[in-house]
Amino acid sequence: MSKTIEFQGVAPRASLGDMVHQQIVEALVSGQFSGGEELNEVSLASQFHVSRTPVREALRRLASEGLVINQRNRQTTVVEMSRRDVIETYEVRRILEASAARLAVEQVEPRQLADLRTLAAAAIPPASSDWGQGERRFDEELHRVIADSCGNRKLQQEIQRYKNLVRFVRSRVARSTQRLAQGHAEHLRILDALERRNGAQAEAEMSAHIASALQCVLEDLPLLGRTP
Amino acid sequence: MSKTIEFQGVAPRASLGDMVHQQIVEALVSGQFSGGEELNEVSLASQFHVSRTPVREALRRLASEGLVINQRNRQTTVVEMSRRDVIETYEVRRILEASAARLAVEQVEPRQLADLRTLAAAAIPPASSDWGQGERRFDEELHRVIADSCGNRKLQQEIQRYKNLVRFVRSRVARSTQRLAQGHAEHLRILDALERRNGAQAEAEMSAHIASALQCVLEDLPLLGRTP
DNA sequence: CGCTTGTGTACTGTATACACTTTGAGGCAG
DNA sequence: CTGCCTCAAAGTGTATACAGTACACAAGCG
Structure with missing residues (x-):
């Protein structure tokens, strides 16, 4: 493995651990690692030109976000998501984002809706x-x-957490043009519901949208997991 | 501050970081720290008779769980939850656990229901x-x-994550006997719904239960935050 | 031939030293 | 008295050294 990851534009006041974390997240969600791949602290440290300390910090954080697995005295490995894992992840995302959509009809600004249009x-x-x-x-x-x-910063935070997991999954399957078109139609229905300030409908449309996205991902699923 | 926290019965193969984390969580959710209190890495390290490294690890993890706040070059502080924070936390918990209740009617074993009875x-x-x-x-x-x-390990994990936050909040308010009795009634209604395998009802009852718990917590809320 | 057991290696876990940042107290000028 | 500057103290951020563990592989034994 001779992957080279270099620091890109990063926040000036971020710690090295934060920067390493961000870089590895980017690498993970853009499909630069295969599931089950081992992440060696020493080689990561030398790739980023830092010591093991910030790398370890980043890896522990990644583990808490579910992107890698961290067992005591074992090398950290990129998470391998089974079909079941993908289903479960999308189900939680569905629960969170559908609720957010229901809540958002109360607070979303007309200006934002116009921009979305x-x-x-x-x-x-x-x-x-x-x-x-x-x-x-x-x-x-x-x-x-x-x-x-949605007016709930905790909920927003949880959705953000899951976004990386979803991007991780999505980086491993191809998004067909057909799926994009279908997604566009679903997005329009969600936007319609927001404009009508219809919470129940927004919730239902978002729920259906994510269920539909899951179906498309599942069709490509054999691609997931270790690729030797 | 001369609190003394000692290791209690801990898993044999846990790392020092895990043990420190567990101990601090216990201290936090049992109300041994007030909101805004500063957690000094050096003094924690000496209290636990370990070096700063495992302590830092524990503190970063606690921050990712929302129990403490960790700013660069600042001392880690115990989170101060505003009224809004409490509401938001319970709202997310409501979303998660209500969904879990809906799903659980499919999978819960008769044996478990009998034990609950x-x-x-x-x-x-x-x-x-x-x-x-x-x-x-x-x-x-x-x-x-x-x-x-609920059949969804990811969802279960999220609920677990929130449990500590809820315990943290609850440790700062008194649970009246009256509230306990009310909670008992609500719990029975949830159990009834589970036994009837009625997902929609289980979801609704759980949702109402957590909303009601929030109301009780809010009544006592002035107690939250820094107590000088 | 297979099983066990030693041993080396390549990691991770922990401690510690040092560098950098923040903060507050004290002195000095205005 | 007030505002600013300086500097020391206290804390975190990072690097590094050392300890401990798991795994692979080879030698010894049945």
Whole structure:
């Protein structure tokens, strides 16, 4: 294994541990490690040009976030998600984000909804060749706005925690154009419900959306796990 | 500050960091620290007769669990929960445990329900002088069985994470006998729903139960935060 | 031939030393 | 008296040394 990860633009006042953590998260959620792969503290330390201390800190934090497994006196390994793990992860995400959507109808600003509409308009398939890019942007923003405007910072935090796990899973499966289009339609339904300030509907649409995303992921699932 | 915390019965193969973590959690959720209190790495290390390394590990973990606040180059402080924080925490807990209750009706074993009935019978107020003790036991077991039998280990994990936060809050308010009796009634309604395998009802009863618990906590709330 | 047992190696766990940051007290000028 | 500067003290951040453990592999034994 001779992967090279270098520091990119990082916050100036972050500790080395934070920076290492952020870098490894990026590597994990962009699919640069395969499930079960071992993360050696010493080699990570030399890759980042820091000592083992910040690396250990980052690895413990990653373990608490569920991205790696940390057993005493064993090398830290990248988590291997079984089919069941993926289902469970998406189920928790569904519970959290559906609740957030229900709560968000109370607090979301008209301005934010208008901005989302603009993003949505730039992502109408197959209006342009890069509507897929726009849809990913719309996707990202819609989920972010809902989490941010649910009015519950703890809930927002939990959703954020799960986002990395979901990105980790998603980096291991291909998102088809067809799925993107389906997702776009679902996102529009969620946005509609928000605009109507209909909490129950927003909750139901978000719930259906995440269930549907899970189905698509499951179709590709054999790709998950250790790839020797 | 001359608190003395010593190791109690601990798992033999746990690391020092794990043991320190466990000890501090116990101290926190049993109200031995007031909100905003500073946790000094050096003095904790000497109290536990270990070096700063395991202590730092424990403190970082506690921070990720929301029990302490960890700012760069600042002393770690015990979290101060505002009224809003308490509400938000209970709201997330409500979302998680209500969903778990809904799922648990599918998986919970008749045997477990029977055991819960037995516990419930030993906690009928005001049947005996120590029914309160029995009710606390029933409470603990009911919530544990539901989390364990929801069939989703990730969800169970999240509930576990929140349990410590809730215990932290609860250690700062008095649980009246009246509240215990009310809780007993609510617990019975949840158990009924489980026995009837009625998921929607179990979810609703659990949701109402946690909302009601929040109300009681809020009444005592001025006690929270720094106590000089 | 297989099982056990020693032993080396490559890690992680812990302690400790040192560097850097923050903070507050005290002195000095205005 | 007040505001600012300096500097020491106390704490955390990081590097590093050493201790302990698990695993692989080979030698010895049945």
